[in-house]
Every structure is written in structure tokens, then in C-alpha cells.
Amino acid sequence: MSSIFRRIVLLVMICLPIIALGQSGEHTTNGGGVAGRITSKTGEPLELVSVSLIQLNKSTLTDNDGRYQLQDIAPGKYTLRIQLLGAAEKDFQLEIVNGEVATLDYQLPKENIQALQEVRVLGTVNKFSKKESVYVSRLPLKNLENPQVYNIVPKELIQEQMALDLGSISKNVPGAGIPMLANQGRVTFRSRGFETEPNARNGVAGAAFSSIDPVNLERVEAIKGPSATLFGTNVSSSYGGLYNRVTKKPFNGFGGEVAYYGGSWNYNRLTVDVNTPVNKEKTMLFRLNGATTFEKSFQDMGFTKNISLAPGFSYQITDRLALLLDVEFGQAKGTSVVRFNPDARTARNVSIADMKFPYDKMFLGNDMPYTTQMLNIFAQMNYKISEHWTSQTIVSRARSSIDGYITALNGVRGDSTLRPNVMVGYTAFIATDIQQNFIGDFKIGQFRNRLVVGLDYYNNSNSFDRISVTGPTVNFVNLGRTNNVSRYKIDSLLPTGTPRRENNGDNSYAAYASDVFNVTDNLMAMLSLRVDHYRNEGVYNIGSGITTGQYNQTALSPKLGLVYELVKDRLSVFGSYMNGFFNRAGSDAAGNPFKPERGNQLEYGVKADVWQHKLVGTVSYYNIKIKDVLRTDPNDQNYSIQDGTQRSQGLEAELTANPVEGLNIVAGYAHNDSKYLKSDSTVLGLRPALSGPEDMVNFWVSYHLTKGPLKGLGFGFGGNAGSSSFQTNTQTVKITIPSYMMLDASIFYEQRKFRVGVKVDNLTSEKAWSVRLTPQAPARFVGSFALRF
Known part of the structure; x- marks a missing residue:
């Protein structure tokens, strides 16, 4: 029990300064500001979109509701630029007035712009059906446009099932079977009749000859079939395909969770x-x-x-x-x-x-x-x-x-x-x-x-x-x-x-x-x-x-x-x-x-x-x-x-x-x-x-x-x-x-x-x-x- 207690204390000590850092970000507002919301073509909020005032070289990112805010701006005329990978940049002319916050919303004209970076499209009705990926084809390509088959196990399903290891997560992948544990905790699965390992992490080599804790996983992608063309044999080490572990990325806001x-x-x-x-x-x-x-x-x-x-x-x-x-x-x-x-x-x-x-x-x-x-x-x-x-x-x-x-x-x-x-x-x-x-x-x-x-x-x-x-x-x-x-x-x-x-x-x-x-x-x-x-x-x-x-x-x-x-x-x-x-x-x-x-x-x-x-x-x-x-x-x-x-x-x-x-x-x-x-x-x-x-x-x-x-x-x-x-x-x-x-x-x-x-x-x-x-x-x-x- 003492070793468990020591590990708990270590985690708490690491998190305390981070919590303090998040709370210290509060500040007073001087001058004026601009705020708004960025959405996709279908009206869903887009997270982590870059929003900048060109003249001031001042930027921010949208939060998980697609909202942004820039404060403490001196009165004047500015160019506001909205930009993310895979989409054309968009410039707007606006005027900042002292003591007021200007509102500028923008809906992107192209639907599939999130596929070149981890811009998350939120608000999907079916929380388990998130199929878009920046890694499968390395291109801005939707699932329906991709001739390759892949399965995604999102964090929402992992959380609901209380899946606490990679073997439990893989239960949601067709054909994965009962996971095989190697003696050092390494786990492998079946895919189309072949042994398949979780060798990829964020789309590149990330093999671990040890147990892999899923605490930092945003999702698991099971990419099916021989995939050496884009991934090589060091990552796609099976004719059945590969498993790609997508890690959680920082988001624009303070928050978190502690669980036992x-x-x-x-x-x-x-x-x-x-x-x-x-x-x-x-x-x-x-x-x-x-x-x-x-x-x-x-x-x-x-x-x-x-x-x-x-x-x-x-x-x-x-x-x-x-x-x-x-x-x-x-x-x-x-x-x-x-x-x-x-x-x-x-x-x-x-x-x-x-x-x-x-x-x-x-x-x-x-x-x-x-x-x-x-x-x-x-x-x-x-x-x-x-x-x-x-x-x-x-x-x-x-x-x-x-x-x-x-x-x-x-x-x-x-x-x-x-x-x-x-x-x-x-x-x-x-x-x-x-x-x-x-x-x-x-x-x-x-x-x-x-x-x-x-x-x-x-x-x-x-x-x-x-x-x-x-x-x-x-x-x-x-x-x-x-x-x-x-x-x-x-x-x-x-x-x-x-x-x-x-x-x-x-x-x-x-x-x-x-x-x-x-x-x-x-x-x-x-x-x-x-x-x-x-x-x-x-x-x-x-x-x-x-x-x-x-x-x-x-x-x-x-x-x-x-x-x-x-x-x-x-x-x-x-x-x-x-x-x-x-x-x-x-x-x-x-x-x-x-x-x-x-x-x-x-x-x-x-x-x-x-x-x-x-x-x-x-x-x-x-x-x-x-x-x-x-x-x-x-x-x-x-x-x-x-x-x-x-x-x-x-x-x-x-x-x-x-x-x-x-x-x-x-x-x-x-x-x-x-x-x-x-x-x-x-x-x-x-x-x-x-x-x-x-x-x-x-x-x-x-x-x-x-x-x-x-x-x-x-x-x-x-x-x-x-x-x-x-x-x-x-x-x-x-x-x-x-x-x-x-x-x-x-x-x-x-x-x-x-x-x-x-x-x-x-x-x-x-x-x-x-x-x-x-x-x-x-x-x-x-x-x-x-x-x-």
C-alpha cells in the first residue's frame, strides 16, 4: 500500500503547479476586444483554429465550442485573419472601439478542412461515429472518400465502457479477437488472420515493448489491410494492417479530471x-x-x-x-x-x-x-x-x-x-x-x-x-x-x-x-x-x-x-x-x-x-x-x-x-x-x-x-x-x-x-x-x- 500511496502523491504534486498555472491566467481587460465563433460548413463548432490580428502579431485559438476572444486591444482599425491547415485563409477588416468587444463569426465554406491538423469537429449527434482522421491517408480525405477500411474507437466509447487497457479497447474492433499478452505486458491483436501490434503513435513509429497505458488516448485507429505504402513495414508490420494510437492534445481552456x-x-x-x-x-x-x-x-x-x-x-x-x-x-x-x-x-x-x-x-x-x-x-x-x-x-x-x-x-x-x-x-x-x-x-x-x-x-x-x-x-x-x-x-x-x-x-x-x-x-x-x-x-x-x-x-x-x-x-x-x-x-x-x-x-x-x-x-x-x-x-x-x-x-x-x-x-x-x-x-x-x-x-x-x-x-x-x-x-x-x-x-x-x-x-x-x-x-x-x- 505504501508504494501506491507514493505514486498517488507523485501525481498530485505534479498536477498542483499546473492547476495553479491555469488559475493564474485570469487578468483584467483594458482597451477593446474582438470575439466570435468559428464553425464548419454544417454549423458544427471547430476547435483549435488560429485567429490573429495581423498588425499586432497577436493570436489565439478557438476553444471546444469554436469560440475565440482577443482582449486588451488599443482602439483602431485592424485585419483579423482566420486560418488553419487545409483551408484558405480568410481576412476581415474591423475597428476596435475602447471599452467594447466587437463580434465576428465565421462559417468555413469547405466541409472537410480538419484533416490536415487536429482540429476537432464537435457536436456530432452520434458520439461514437467519429470517423475522420488526419493519419489514415495523410490527406484531407473524408471516410466516404477513402478507399481504405479503418475502424475508430473514440475516447467517448472508451470512457463509457470503462476500458482500462488496450485489450479492452480493442473489443470494439471487428476481428480483433482476444488480445494476446506478451510477457512484458505488450499486447497484440488479430486482424484479417494476422498478428497485429499497436506500433503506430500519431501516425508514425511508436512501438513499445512494454505495457501501454491508455490514459492519454484520444482514440485508437485500426487501419485494415497491408499498409506499407504510407507507413512502411516498421509501422505496418502485418498484412492485416496496423493499430494507431492517437494521443490527447492540449485544448484552449483550463480544465481536467481526476478519477479513481x-x-x-x-x-x-x-x-x-x-x-x-x-x-x-x-x-x-x-x-x-x-x-x-x-x-x-x-x-x-x-x-x-x-x-x-x-x-x-x-x-x-x-x-x-x-x-x-x-x-x-x-x-x-x-x-x-x-x-x-x-x-x-x-x-x-x-x-x-x-x-x-x-x-x-x-x-x-x-x-x-x-x-x-x-x-x-x-x-x-x-x-x-x-x-x-x-x-x-x-x-x-x-x-x-x-x-x-x-x-x-x-x-x-x-x-x-x-x-x-x-x-x-x-x-x-x-x-x-x-x-x-x-x-x-x-x-x-x-x-x-x-x-x-x-x-x-x-x-x-x-x-x-x-x-x-x-x-x-x-x-x-x-x-x-x-x-x-x-x-x-x-x-x-x-x-x-x-x-x-x-x-x-x-x-x-x-x-x-x-x-x-x-x-x-x-x-x-x-x-x-x-x-x-x-x-x-x-x-x-x-x-x-x-x-x-x-x-x-x-x-x-x-x-x-x-x-x-x-x-x-x-x-x-x-x-x-x-x-x-x-x-x-x-x-x-x-x-x-x-x-x-x-x-x-x-x-x-x-x-x-x-x-x-x-x-x-x-x-x-x-x-x-x-x-x-x-x-x-x-x-x-x-x-x-x-x-x-x-x-x-x-x-x-x-x-x-x-x-x-x-x-x-x-x-x-x-x-x-x-x-x-x-x-x-x-x-x-x-x-x-x-x-x-x-x-x-x-x-x-x-x-x-x-x-x-x-x-x-x-x-x-x-x-x-x-x-x-x-x-x-x-x-x-x-x-x-x-x-x-x-x-x-x-x-x-x-x-x-x-x-x-x-x-x-x-x-x-x-x-x-x-x-x-x-x-x-x-x-x-x-x-x-x-x-x-
Whole structure:
């Protein structure tokens, strides 16, 4: 309890000066002033729009109601300029009179101007249907104009569901499945039959080989399909797509929230969110999000505790130049989750549910924890070159380290015994991503073009200093008195373990361009291309001093798309071709070097946004074909050949609806059919293991009272279901994971100054496993209380 108290005190001490800073911004008004409201073409307020008085070089930003105010202005005639990226600047002539505040409102003539910067359009009827993104295409492109499919989980849904980790947030993404936790807290999901990680942060590399606290998330974007053209393989490291974490940005105003969560297995969590302008003009803004969490496992052993701090700073330097800087820092200590790897050498067809593997046992102790530290730094500079062109410079630095004990449980030949595998030592990962984008929105004749041209440099550096050991055999069916392997036993085996002491790294140099060409007002064509040069610097063995495995590869990645809006801004049909690739090292028996492995996707579907955003949805069919896959050479087992192929095809559907006031519905369905077409004989024609269920469903329905004495009272109910899947699937061994249906329910009461809620996850205590055979927690109760200021 003392460590929890210390973390709470630390968060409070950090927030107190910020609160004082926000309150110190009050001042008296002299002279005159000007105030007004900026709205979109459809009348919705626009936040963070730059408003400047040219003669005085004095600026401010609109607040979350689209309002602005400039005070302490000497009487006289001035030019007021309204400007944001992606829209033409607008100048107004006005006269300031002493002691009076002039009013000047403005409604932008173009609807989709928010897509070049984080200008938030507020007031949408369906609070869960926010589909516009500055990151998916890097262009001012609406969802209905984009030939790529993506899902967005906004903070409003995250808050209503009391989703306290990335795994819980991903429940709202069609096809994500049960999240797979790695031993250091890192989480991965399924997407179109492939493992997909949350490697992107604000559209660029932001991987973390540790747990990622969602306290600073504005939303999560699941971008579907091979996406190497704009993101590269370092970010889009899956043919299924990528997950992009969009962080909360500072806003124009003082406010925030303090919340506490408590629940089953000694769950305790405290979060803070404080925002304040830094200067009187409100062009410098600061926001701090922080959280500290402690939780015991539902199993006989296991715990996690962490602290996360995420400051953000924005500065509208001039009416054309803006700076955004934000940081993620996280530190955690915990024990590895159970990962069970049954022995596949025994020919059998068995379900994990029938193996008598204990659901609530960890087999290792709390005295073998790991510690992680994560630091991600993101800086972005936007400069409006002209009415039609914008420069965007981004630098992202991500660092993660792991120290301590990382464990897995390996089955021994037979059906009843296992031996823990433990890695002890230190590992560090450092990645740097530098991007320069030039974004244009212009016409050639009568034809509109939206074009991004970019350069991308990515450096990755890893270091390992650890030893792997295999622990004693444990019978997990006939449990004895002592079931958990001790730290003393593992430490005594370290001198006989297998060391890994090495450094490795790589560099990627890329250039890309993507143009959306309006053939007509309703018909758009997208043409994109990336050239990527990869340099693997090899593996440096610290013991021998020898570096091996260096190689270079160059790859082209195209992307094509067509969109036709059947009803402008309401209904569109689309088709696209997208590409992904992975660099492969080595050569075949004849000495021919391998080329990059490739995945090509064809997709077509329908997108709708009707009844004033009350019904928003997407239905699509995709077909991904992977070629140049390495497989064992049938003529020489010591080599590989590069002629393997794989197919993944399926149907996805997503829907958010607000049919009546107070009622919100989120639902999704994903069907995936994956198969090895040409491969090693052991898996030929089979569904790949770890690809997840063929069919998955997700839904969430909530209703809150909007009138009467109980206004603000609400209820939520939802769930996730999946068909059976495979942990191992070969011609001789099939280890299946049973189908599941996990249901959640909540009740909440929300007012302007506070919010209380109670949530039950896995209401029926359904027994379910991830693809790595990690048992999922039974029913968990969590209560929360939040104060807003």
C-alpha cells in the first residue's frame, strides 16, 4: 500500500503547479476586444483554429465550442485573419472601439478542412461515429472518400465502457479477437488472420515493448489491410494492417479530471488529466495525463503495477507555423502471464479445454518479476506554405527496456507435464523515425488533386544481455504440495543456461507519394507508390566480436483505389489494391539472395453516413494473397526456397447507430478464411495456427436518460464472441481453442462535474484463451468515480 500511496502523491504534486498555472491566467481587460465563433460548413463548432490580428502579431485559438476572444486591444482599425491547415485563409477588416468587444463569426465554406491538423469537429449527434482522421491517408480525405477500411474507437466509447487497457479497447474492433499478452505486458491483436501490434503513435513509429497505458488516448485507429505504402513495414508490420494510437492534445481552456477505479483482485487505479493555457493569448497550451495502477492476478500468483506520465505541449508560433510536442513515459513491474506451449511432437487432436491444464495456476512465483521502462517522444512542426501547400515535419523517438524474468511454460512429451522456460537479463529497443511531408490540395484545370509527397527515415537498434534456462518438470494434472517453481531454483541454473549477448540494428530510407484525383465531384481515384531501401546492419556478437547477417534490399509498394459517392457525403462504393512487404535475409541452396516477401490485397465495399451521422457503417470483402514466402527446401533441409504462398480472404462489417435520443449501438462482424496454398507439407492446405477464429462478433448497446430527474443515468451491455481456433494446426497435431462468448455490463451516472460507474467484465465467467493459451480472467467487477473541473 505504501508504494501506491507514493505514486498517488507523485501525481498530485505534479498536477498542483499546473492547476495553479491555469488559475493564474485570469487578468483584467483594458482597451477593446474582438470575439466570435468559428464553425464548419454544417454549423458544427471547430476547435483549435488560429485567429490573429495581423498588425499586432497577436493570436489565439478557438476553444471546444469554436469560440475565440482577443482582449486588451488599443482602439483602431485592424485585419483579423482566420486560418488553419487545409483551408484558405480568410481576412476581415474591423475597428476596435475602447471599452467594447466587437463580434465576428465565421462559417468555413469547405466541409472537410480538419484533416490536415487536429482540429476537432464537435457536436456530432452520434458520439461514437467519429470517423475522420488526419493519419489514415495523410490527406484531407473524408471516410466516404477513402478507399481504405479503418475502424475508430473514440475516447467517448472508451470512457463509457470503462476500458482500462488496450485489450479492452480493442473489443470494439471487428476481428480483433482476444488480445494476446506478451510477457512484458505488450499486447497484440488479430486482424484479417494476422498478428497485429499497436506500433503506430500519431501516425508514425511508436512501438513499445512494454505495457501501454491508455490514459492519454484520444482514440485508437485500426487501419485494415497491408499498409506499407504510407507507413512502411516498421509501422505496418502485418498484412492485416496496423493499430494507431492517437494521443490527447492540449485544448484552449483550463480544465481536467481526476478519477479513481477499484475492483476485483485488489485493482486500484488513479488517473489525472489537467489542461491549461500557458500564456494570456492562449497560443501556448499544456496538458498532462497520468495514471498509476496496481492489480493482482486472478490466478494463485501474479501482479502488475505501473505509473504513466504523458505531458503534451502545443504552440501556435505564428498564424502559419505550429508546434506539437508530446511525451509518453511508463514504468512497470509485474510477473509474466501464463503462456502455455504444449508439446507438438505427440500426434493428437485435442482442445486446451480438455487437457486438464489448471485455469488458475501460474506455476511460477511473485519473486520472479520483470521491470519495464518506456519513453516515447513525438514532435511535429506544421507550416502553411501557401493556401494550397503545407509542410509537416515529424520526429519520433521510442525507447523500451526490459529487465528481470520473462517466462513461458513448455509442455513435455505426453499430456500432463511442463517445464518453465525463463529468460533472465536485460533487453533494450530504440527506434527513431523522421518524416518530412508536403501536403497539397489544389486544382489542375477543373480537377481537384490532394497530394502528399514524403520522405521517411527509420532507424532501429536493439541490444540483448540475457540467459535462457529450462526449469524442472512439473506435473500439472497431479498437482503436488509445491506447484510453483522457485526463483532460487531458476537462479541456480543460470550458469548452465544459454546466453544471448548481442546488438543488432537496421535502417530504412523511403520516399512515397499519394494522389487523390477527382475525376468528377463524386468519382475519385487514388494512386500511391513507395520506394523503400532497407539496410540490415547485422548481428554483433559481444562475446566473439563478430558481426554477421548484413544485407540490403529495395522494394516498391503501390496502392490504388477508386471511390464513387452514390449520394454525396452519404453513401459511397469503393475498391482498392494495397501492398505490404517484409524483408527476408539469406539465400537458397544455389546462392540466390532472397527478395522481400509480398502481400497484395484486393478489397471492395460500401460506406454509409446517413441521417445526420445517426447511422454510420462499412461493409467490405477482401482477398489477401502472399507470395515469396520462405519454406523448407524439400531437396535440402538445411536451406529454404522462396516459392511459398498463402491466402487470407473474408468479410468485415461495422455499424454505429443512434436511432433514438440516448440510445447508441456499436456492432461488428468479421469472417476470415486463411489457408496455406503452397508450403511445407506439414501445413499445406491448412488454416495457419495463431490466425484466430474464422468468425467473430462484437457489440455494445447503451442507453442514457436525456430528460427528467434521472437525466444522466445510463446502462450498457455488450460482448464478444468467436468461433474455435488453433494454437497448433498441422497434418498430425491440432491443438484447438474452443469458441467463446464473453459478455460485459455497466451502469453509470454522469453529470457535468462528476461521473460514477460500475462495470462487470466477462459477466458469466466464460473460460476463454488467447492464441498463446493464456487463460482470460473470470468475472471482474470495477467501480469508478471521476471529478471534473
